[in-house]
Amino acid sequence: MVTALADTRRARQIAEQVPDPELPMLTLADLGVLRGVEADTDGTVVARLTPTYSGCPAMAEMRAAVSARLRAAGYTRVDVRTVLDPPWSTDWITPEGRRKLAEHGIAPPGPAPRRAPGPVPLVLSPTRHQAPCPRCGSGDTEETSRFGATSCKALWRCHACREPFEYVKEI
Template sequence: MVITRTVEARAAGGLSSLEQELLRLAGAVPDPELPVVSLAELGVLRGIRVTGPGQVQVELTPTWTACPALETMAADVTAVLKDAGMSEVTVHTVLSPAWTTDAISEEGRRKLAEAGVAPPRPQTLGGTGISGPVALDLAIHCPHCGSTETRLLSRFSSTACKSLRSCKSCGEPFDHFKEV
């Protein structure tokens, strides 16, 4: 998870206890399209900063530039933070740096797999930090049986960020969270 305020705050001595609590609350909001993972686990929560008494700014980066769930994410984060006593919550959409599937935490990947969604593979090559395109025919593990004998049925599934695949071994269809 990339939290811009965390980077700034470390240089200045750390997040305030209020910011830490608000970050925890906002980060625990479930993703509206994949409610098995939180916004923090998905890596879309980019920053938080208390700007005054009862005032907080939140930065979210969508998984896709035109993500239809972004408005719901902002509304859900706003509701949670207002319930925590913040009277003014401003949510900013941050498009740079762009979100990638590498932002999904290990816990988020585990939860996706447990829910029957094949998690994306890391984009970096062999821990080198070198990123590259991911071919569509690379082995995708079936989240039901673990087989790599899977095939692409459709490049798009229930959301633009997932493709539909099926397993040749167990016969089950499943979503695969596309690598971005």
């Protein structure tokens, strides 16, 4: 039993180190998409991932990378599953992940909006009115494009240091 528990911990540590394909400064654990790693009764290592949003094109890469890392570490039976409930939220990004985003010039998200259970209402107004500059810390910034290199990011500009930057949208 102790050996199985230690082996499960080792598998989790390996999966936690897989970098996100779109934000490679973050691991899947930093981003909060790695839900868990367990061993089934037959010895299969089961890793569970949650996409940042429905239809996230990076999920195939994440699954393949987790599977490849675990297999390279000697786990012969690996099953990477997608978990949709509860849905991922930017609140799941760890403090370390937020620090890494800012360190790489990407403004981390603020708290995710709170919603009542049930259908998600369509809101056409901006979700954030201010994004502090990750380079100089100034709050004198403006959104230049609602869409960045990936669907989960927007483009902003700082009026103080005049540097452009991305920020991760709150979900």
